[in-house]
Amino acid sequence: MTSPTDTVLSDLDTDRAHRIYRHLHAHPELSMQEHATADLVAAELEELGIGHFRCGGTGVVGVIRNGDGPVVAFRADTDGLPIAEDTGLEYASTATGTLEDGTVVPVMHGCGHDTHVTSLLSAARALTSHPDTWSGTLVLVFQPGEEVAAGARAMVDDGLWERAPLPEVVLGQHVMPLRSGTVDISHGVAMAMADALRVTVYGKQSHGSRPQSSIDPIVLGAHVIARLQTIVSRELDPRTPAVVTSGTFHAGLKENIIPDRAEFTLNIRTFEPEVRERVLAAVRRIVSGEAAVSGAPEPLVEEIYSFPRCHNDPVQAARVESALRDGLGEGNVSVAEPVMGSEDFGLLGEAVGVPSVFWMFGGFDLAPGEEAPVNHSPDFAPAMGPALATGTRAAVAAILAYLGTDPRG
Incomplete structure (x- = not known):
């Protein structure tokens, strides 16, 4: 028997979806600068007759009202990354963008947000074409700036x-290096919280031949970074997941000058709020303590960003999981452990006390044992047709779990 998802997707215009995807992939924009992307989304919603408004700068929100019923929100993120694409695709990005500090960088959809946008637009097109299959209100949230x-x-x-109707649940998804046609969903914690810090340690500048006249911030910074690794290995229960990574270190201008400061950045990932704190x-204790031991001034610790918790409400996750199994096939949906990647998606529901559900879908045609390029790499390129088919089908199936009017009873 044909499933409700099959009915909604029976006459989907895949050629149009592919054109949208290729355009988005070739024209990515940096976080909070997604002006052309927002214009494209707004134009597509206008063409479908879906009321919409701009929100949060470069965000776009569409509202589809289709009779009585629940209100459900579905989010797709829109921003690209400062990566030079190396996929070899004919529609590969050659775009550039400008960071806040004025640096011009290459830009790529290296995390698949073009897949997310196109999948949600396709789901909206399919649902508006089959209004008899569902009832209620669907809020389409095209969100900028996820990467930051x-x-x-x-x-x-x-x-x-x-400005938009308050939903009873917020849904979202993310393409991953998994086999197309498959979905991973977690119950409870879905993704890690993440905190990024910029640390500046101060010293005393001197000639390289006179270290006794200096307070060396490079040595100080090295000691701090080494000691930070003992937080996970020596201060947390071995059964408690956490990551402390230093991704950058900058100091000095010349090999024979001990500089007066060093700067490094940290990325911290945790699953539980108490562990995060x-x-x-x-x-902060280690940074301050190592400076004191070195006789150095108090360092400066600045927050770069902080990703909130991404937590799947267990009851709603079970409901979505069942719908995904119905829409994609029983053997294509797995209950997965949470991942150390991070998302700001959870804030959309958390801010108003609404539950949310977030899942991962596969976007690659993989042979047994084959591994796909990972997100944020220069060769990350989901297989366009299979990835969009999976993302669109998963979105429709999950939405119908709340808004569907299944004639099968």
């Missing part, structure tokens, strides 16, 4: 839930 944990907050602060407190 700024977009969800910007939309909430700009009155998202005062413990790790952050330990970071």
Whole structure:
């Protein structure tokens, strides 16, 4: 028997979806700069007759009202990354963008947000073409700035839930290096919280031949970074997941000058709020303590960004899981452990006390034992047709779990 998802997707215009995807992939934009992407989304919603408004700067919100019923929100993120694409695709990005500090960088959809946008637009097109299969209100949230944990907050602060109908659940998904046609979903914690810090340690500048006249910030910084690794290995229960990574270190201008400062950045990932607070407190204690031992001034610790919790409400996750199994096939849906990647998606529901559900879908045609390129790599390129088919089907199946009017009873 044909499933409701099959009915909704029976006459989907895949050629149009592919054209949209290729355009988005070739024209990515940096976080909170997604102006052309927002224009494209707005134009597509206008063509479908879907009312919409701008929100959070470069965010777009569409509202489809189709009779009585629940209100469900579905989010797709829109921003690209400062990566030089190396996929070899004929529609590969050659775009550039400008960071906040004025640096011009290459830009790529290296995390698949073009897949997310196109899948949600396709789901909206399919649902508006089959209004007899569902009833209620669907809020389409095209969110900017996910990569810098700024977009969800910007939309909430700009009155998202005062301007759009308040949903009973917020749904979202992410393409991953998994086999197309498959979905992973977690119950409870779905993704890690993430905190990024910039640390500046100060010393005393001197000639390289006179180290006794200096306070060496490079040595100080090296000791701090080495000691930070003991937080996970020596301060947390071995059964408690956490990551403390230093991704950059900058100091000095010449090999024979001991500089007066060094700067490094940290990326911290945790699953539980109490663990997050413990790790952050330990970071600040170690940074301050090592400076004191070195006789150096108090360092400066600045927050770069902070990703909120991405938590799947267990009851709603079970409901979505059942719908995904119905829509994609029983053997194509797995209950998965949470991942250390991070998302600001959870804030959209958390800000108004609404449950949310987030899952991962596969976007690659993989042979047994074959591995796909990982997100944020220069060769990350989901297989266009299979990835969009999976993302669109998963979105429709999950939405119908709340809004569907299944004639099978």
